[in-house]
Amino acid sequence: MIVVVSGLPRSGTSLMMQMQEAGGLPVLTDNKRKADVHNPRGYYEYETVKRLASDNTWLPEAEGTAVKIVSLLLYELPDDLDYHVIFMRRRLAEVLRSQHRMLAAQSMDGPDDDAMRQHFERHLTELGQWAAVKQNIHWLDVDFQEVITTPSPISQRISQFLGLQLDEQSMAASVHPLLHRQVVEHNNGP
Secondary structure, eight states: OOEEESSSSSSSSSHHHHHHHHHTTOOOOOOSOOSSSSSSSSSOGEEEEEEETTTTGGGGGGGTEEEEGGGGGGGGTTTTTTTTEEEEEEHHHHHHHHHHHHHHHHHOOOOOOHHHHOOOOOOOOHHHHHTTTOTTEEEEEEEHHHHHHHHHHHHHHHHHTTTTTOOOHHHTOOGGGGGGOOOOOOOOOO
């Protein structure tokens, strides 16, 4: 089994990787992308993942670990391995705001919010349909807001989903609500 932590950009995937590591699950990361003001506890990325479409020979080394794979690359997972996908869901308004702040800090312009929202909504719908027919993919949606506000039950749910004896108390303790900085009230968008 390979534990895949995925979601849209800025949806809490690094937080979920931190929880997995705190719970005792090895994480596959190379630490090439260093922690910064946007992710002060690190990005937990593995550079080789970016080449998944052209090179998946590294996937067997991910067995028994958690690896972060951005949602657009999930389609590239080969069918001959078993995956438990923990998919982070976050309000799109918060995703967009967080992404804009990160791009602005790098002096980069982001795409139009409405266009990006439509793109993300379409992608999430298509991804859900794709995953629903995959026999080798086991899927768990995890709400970012719930992780922040009630990490203990989420930690237990993840441990049960994976069928592993993770340290749920340490997983929950690794969540720092003060790092949830791009807060958008629910009535201001999904």
